[in-house]
Amino acid sequence: MRTRVRGAGLLLVAPTAALALALAVACGVLAVTGANPIATLREALTYGLQPATLVAIVNKAIPYYLAGIAAAIGFHLRLFNIGIDGQYRLAAFAAAVIGAAVALPAPLHLALIAVVAVIVGSGWAAIAGFLFVRRGVNVVISTIMLNAVATGIIAYLLSPLRLAQQAAGSNNVTTATIPESGWIPGISTSAGDLNGLLIPALVVGIGYWLVLNRTTLGFEVRALGLNGRAAAVAGMRGPRLALLTMAASGAIAGLVGLPQLLGASHRFGLDFPAGLGFTGLSVAILGRNHPAGIAIGAFLWAFLERSAQVLDLAGISREVVTILQAVIVLSVVVAFELVRRLRERQERRYVAAAIEGAPA
Amino acid sequence: MFLRTPRRHMILVWVVGALVAAACGGPAAPAPSFLGTVAPPARVQQVAVAYDLSGRGDGGFNDIAYNGAKQAADELGVEITEVTAKLDDTDDDRAERLRLLAAAGFDPIIGVGFTYAVPMQIVAAEFPNVHFGIVDDATVVAPNVQGINFSEHEGSFLVGAAAGLTSETGIVGFIGAVKIPLLQKFEAGYVAGASAANPSIEVQVTYLSQPPDYSGFGDPPHGREAALGMYDNGVDVIFAAAGGSGSGVHEAAALSGNWSIGVDADEYLIAPEAVRSHILTSMLKNANVGTYQIVMSVAAGTFVAGNLTFGLANGGVGYAQSGGFVSDVKAQLDAFAAQISAGTIVVPEAP
DSSP states (O other), X not given: OHHHHHHHHXXXXXXXXXXXXXXXXXXXXXXXXXXXXXXXXXXXHHHHTSHHHHHHHHHHHHHHHHHHHXXXXXXXXXXXXXXXXXXXXXXXXXXXXXXXXXXXXXXXXXXXXXXXXHHHHHHHHHHHHHHHHHHOOOHHHHHHHHHHHHHHHHHHHSSTTTTOBOOTTOOOOBOOOOOGGGOOOOEEETTEEEOTTHHHHHHHHHHHHHHHHHSHHHHHHHHHHHOHHHHHHTTOOHHHHHHHXXXXXXXXXXXXXXXXXXXXXXXXXXXXOOOHHHHHHHHHHHTTTOHHHHHHHHHHHHHHHHHHHHHHXXXXXXXXXXXXXXXXXXXXXXXXXXHHHHHHHHHHHHHHHHHHHSOO | OOTTSOSTXXXXXXXXXXXXXXXXXXXXXXXXXXXXXXXXXXXXXXXXXXXXXXXXXXXXXXXXXXXXXXXXXXXXXXXXXXXXXXXXXXXXXXXXXXXXXXXXXXXXXXXXXXXXXXXXXXXXXXXXXXXXXEETOOOOOOTTEEEEEEOHHHHHHHHHHHHHHHOSSSEEEEEEEEOSHHXXXXXXXXXXXXXXXOTTOEEEEEEEEOTXXXXXXXXXXXXXXXXXXXXXTTOOEEEXXXXXXXXXXXXXXXXXXXXXXXEESOXXXXXXXHHHTTEEEEEEEOHHHHHHHHHHHHHHTOXXXXXXXXXXXXXXXXEOOTTSTTTTTHHHHHHHHHXXXXXXXXXXXXX
16 A cells, blocks of 8 residues: 555656756756846746737647547557658648539538548558568658658648649748638637637547547557567557557647648648657657657647747847756656666565565 | 929939839830839838848848848938748748838838738738838839849859950869749849850859759858869869859869859958958949848938849949959950940840
8 A cells, every 4th residue: 555655656757857967957958058046937927928929829739639549549659650740741631622623612612622631641651661570670660651652742732733732922922722621620728719610639649548548449559569579469450450540640640730720721732831740759658658648748838839939039048948948858767767776676575575575 | 303302312313213214224124014103101210131042141141131121221310120931931921020020110111022012012011101112023003112133144244254354274163052033033134144165165054952952152161062073073163153052163263273153242341361361352243232222211201112233234233343353354244234224235134
């Protein structure tokens, strides 16, 4: 009983220690660059906690969250899906082209766009899954390559000669704008509109948790991730699960571009945000693959990104924020590893004590 | 129409007036749509420049844009600040960047790059008394926004002609940083110029990266490899419209004993001694002219909303003569320049 209480305490110690360490490093970096750490952090906090900023932070966190879930799905099988970036960009591009080409009643239109995004995202990820299962190609390598291929495909098709257009006087190239029936309405608050994708994103998080913890499939995935050989002996089909996991990861990755596409820009262009997939990997690590943890990680990340804007103005290089983010991820990993070892030792001691105490 | 401020800052009025008049005079330059609607004069206290991805220190366009604003700020004795974008920025992030600058009292605020178009349209309406400028975009329509555009295709035409007239193999090359319309404008002008000078010329074209990968702007080794490949193919002049990667192209030119052409700045003046003798000329894009005039015009109360185009006719673009390597063909280049300014040659803007 006492061990269990101490275990729960340890679980809280890890993230707290990680955050404290990150803050200490941040203060150190700020001091070295000649800024006043306390004043700077206060300024960032004051700005970050304004209602309008908070709304913007939540909006920014939504794609991070979806990308984090997509990454976490792969992590359970130790599949490092670096291709989330290519998957969501290709999915958003395809969804934008098809969404702009049709006119449907609002719910159908939105559903069609989302389905296209999911299919393209999962299909693109499944290529890497298939190569892994059939040919043993490392997923890290294949997904990196597929990112480059996705970039090439988009660059080829996103041209006034093919599926895009260039407005007179503009240097941007965009797909046609999706008609209003394909826009997702915002959730209005007194401090501004929350992106309408917030609720679907939360549903995705809950669905992820349910599938993983309340279904046979989820059990098999977890078992396979923890001990592949034992799972295989128990009759679980590893390759099939790996392919499925990659496809599922890609399907969620396909949604990452939708908050921007459906809720803000309504078109895909050269200015479409890129690099969200890599943030997703960090956010999933921060959140320990747990949907609530990933939500916290996504929010923290978005908070840092958004607060960086005032730092820029205060003459503090925004790279300080990048350093801070890296330190947080590293310290979370280290802190949890330390806690894991501590627990292991405790368990060993407990078992040893139990054996010694028991009659031979 | 600029005579609303007849007495003060006559020189500035004249400068801006001349620029606008010249812009209107050139056939390729559409008249600014908001000409005459001058926003309330403001005292410039702080100047802000917001960059797109490649940001400052690119040794090219962003630095030149900064230099113009900096020069103006120095002359006025005011503060200047700069902020940079990130790859995963949304329009909302960029809008917030502009909003924070406006709320902090910066005026004018200059956005460098077309990605600021949509955000600026929003924020300019929120701060009607703040002056905004956007470089490389002509789509923002507001009474307090000035679009600053360059006829890069015209300058590129001239260096293309220089390449066509200089090439002995009859094959010239173009290396662009990233395959985006802005740089394809350089390509279109270059190809047209080379063909005008030598109808049988062959032009090889390549880009170092594709969006959203903007590494092509700052990857000299990549530029060097691409250039060496072209020189191996018989190309003997390469136009490097590749930002910081251009230094790799110049290096390759020196290594293989061929010519290269610089971009934005007069690269002969900034290149290392060893490669200078291989830089035939440079396509000058005087972004500093645009950013300088916008700051000064706000200070003078002569700010004009609408789109200004800086082309050959008003010194916004041109070709460099440092080193004297184009002195043999200068007469022909100047003849082309005169024809472009007069409208007898219309340079294409897209390949």
